[in-house]
Amino acid sequence: MDLSEISDGKLYEIDDLCRLGCSDCAGCSSCCHDTEGLMLDPLDVARIMKAAGKDFMSLIERELELVMVDEMLLPKMKMDARNACCFLDRNGRCSIHPLRPGICRLFPLGRYYENDDYRYFLQTLECRKHDRYKLRIRDWLDEKDAEGYHDYVMSWHRFLKLMEKKLPLLTDESRSSVTSYILKMFFLAPYHSAEAPGPDFDTEDFYTEYYSRMFRVRETLSPLFPDSAAPYPGS
Ligand code: SF4
Numbered sequence: 001m002d003l004s005e006i007s008d009g010k011l012y013e014i015d016d017l018c019r020l021g022c023s024d025c026a027g028c029s030s031c032c033h034d035t036e037g038l039m040l041d042p043l044d045v046a047r048i049m050k051a052a053g054k055d056f057m058s059l060i061e062r063e064l065e066l067v068m069v070d071e072m073l074l075p076k077m078k079m080d081a082r083n084a085c086c087f088l089d090r091n092g093r094c095s096i097h098p099l100r101p102g103i104c105r106l107f108p109l110g111r112y113y114e115n116d117d118y119r120y121f122l123q124t125l126e127c128r129k130h131d132r133y134k135l136r137i138r139d140w141l142d143e144k145d146a147e148g149y150h151d152y153v154m155s156w157h158r159f160l161k162l163m164e165k166k167l168p169l170l171t172d173e174s175r176s177s178v179t180s181y182i183l184k185m186f187f188l189a190p191y192h193s194a195e196a197p198g199p200d201f202d203t204e205d206f207y208t209e210y211y212s213r214m215f216r217v218r219e220t221l222s223p224l225f226p227d228s229a230a231p232y233p234g235s
C-alpha cells in the first residue's frame, strides 16, 4: 500500500492529535453506503448481537453475510436495497452507534501493521467533510479500555495472519473442518457478554471469553500446525 497516495503521509500513535472531528457527521452518512469490504471480527459480532438482540444465525439471515477470505469463512456487513449498511436508519444515522463495529469507530483512520504492532494513518480521500478539526485518536476510537482493545486487535490480527499462512497447507477436507471450527468457536457459539440482560455490553467479559476460546483453539489446532505453537495470540 502506498500511504502517500491515500493519506497525509503520517503514521499516528493513539495519543496523537489528528484531523478527525466532523461534528458528529451531521447530515452525512456517506461511509455507511457501499461498505462491501466491511469485515467483522468477533468483538464486532458480539456487540452487534447485543445491539440487535439476535444470535449469529439470525443476523446472517438479514444483516450479515459470510464470505471466504484467505481460506477462512468470515462475517461482513450486508448491504440493503439502498446499498447501505442494514443498521443505517431512515434518518441516515447509525442505529447501533454505541455498539458499532471497530472499523466504523476507526474511520477515516486506518491501521498500518508493522513490526508486530500497528499505528494509524488518516485516509484523506474517504471522508466527505473537508473542515475537520483536530481530536485525540484515543478519544475518537470511543473505547473505554484502549490498551485492552489494542491487545485484542493484535491477537485477532496475528491469528488471521497465521491461518492465512497455514490453511493453504492443509487438505481440502481438513481446511474445511478447521474453517468451520474457527467460525463456530469465534462467531457461532454465543458470548455471555452479548446475551447478558440490560443495555450495556461488558467488553471486559467479552475479552475473558475470547481469550479462553483462543486458548482452546490453539490447543485444538496445535497438532495440525506443530511448528507454530508459539507465539499464538491471546495465550
Ligand atoms: S454499523 Fe453504523 S456506522 Fe457502521 S456502517 Fe453500519 S450504520 Fe454505518
Ligand code: SF4
Pocket (backbone or CB within 6 Å): 022, 024, 025, 026, 028, 029, 030, 031, 032, 107, 108, 126, 127, 128, 129
Ligand atoms: S464521510 Fe465523513 S462526515 Fe460523512 S459519515 Fe463518513 S466520517 Fe462522517
